[in-house]
Structures are given as structure tokens and as C-alpha cells.
Amino acid sequence: MPINAKQVLEGLGAWVQARGQQGLALVSPLQGGYEAWFQADFGGYLNSVKPGDVAREQPVYLNSSERVDLLINPTSDYDKQILIEVKTQRTNQLGIALISEVQSDLDKLDKNRNNLYTETDAYMLVITIDPIGAQSLSEWAPSQGTVRIFNRLQIDSDPFGFLWAFSATEGDWEAQIK
Secondary structure (H helix, E strand, C coil): CCCCHHHHHHHHHHHHHHHHHHHHHHHCCCCCCCHHHHHHHHHHHHHHHCCCCEEEEECCECCCCCCEEEEECCCCCHHHCEEEEEEECCCCCCHHHHHHHHHHHHHHHHHCECHHHCCCEEEEEEEECCHHHHHHHHCCCCCCCCCCCCEECCCCCCCCEEEEEEECCCCCEECCCC
């Protein structure tokens, strides 16, 4: 049975408690960021629970050089797959720069999906390293509208914040958890 979004979020909470909190504290100060580390470590953690149901850097976009950060259920039917783009706040990165990078990933999910993936559920996961970054994103609405799209996940991980946005179809972002 494929992994659903609720199980991904439960896995994220378990990962934070088991290894993420300590790992984030070690790697988040590194110059250059920690996004690739998160993708590999969290993806591996989910794969240990449901082997073969998580893949990294998969070609789901029209531009074959672009890859989705995490593809959940890669061998299932497209309507059971989940696309996840991840953005991580770097040390000394101000909220405006982080928001610009988040907007870029949202645009990629909105405008550049291969036709096979246009109806596949997509999520944007942002990890912040300070309360100001988390607050900025939770109050931000993307350029397409005025609706706030990020939901702050209730994961005990101070000072790190985890924010999650959902889209069932291209361009339709919301702050709910499906």
C-alpha cells in the first residue's frame, strides 16, 4: 500500500525525534546549506519504514534537467504519487531571500510538471532555522494570490520550523494537510 501525505508527516515527526533534531543542529550551520543532506537522510528514513517508496531527484518536470526533491510512491500509479520540493533556510539567509527561493520552487511545481504529473499531489516543505524565518513564511502569500499557503507543523524541534503547503493541481496552493 502506498504512503500517503499523513504518513509522510508522521514520518517527518518521527525522523525529527529519532535523528533529525541532532542532525539539523550539526549541519544547518554549514556554509552552502543542508538541503541535500535532509533529502537523503529523511528519504532514507522513510524508505526504512516503507522500502522502495521514496526516491530522490526524479525527473518529473518538462525540463529534463530539473528534478523533484522527493518522489513518494515512485512505482505506484501517478494519482498515488506525491511530489515534494524541499527548501531549507541557510545560515544568515534573510527571510526575503528564502521566500524568493520558495517562490521559485512553487513556480516549478506549478508551471513545469510533465503532463503525467499535472494531477499528482504536490507539497512544498520548508525548514527554517530561526523563528523569524518561520513567522515570515507562515504570513506570506505567493505572488499568484493573497492567501497564505503555509501551515506550520507542530513538531517539537526548536529552533527549527517546518512549514508545509499542499497543491492538488498546478497553481492551487493551500495551507491544509490532505
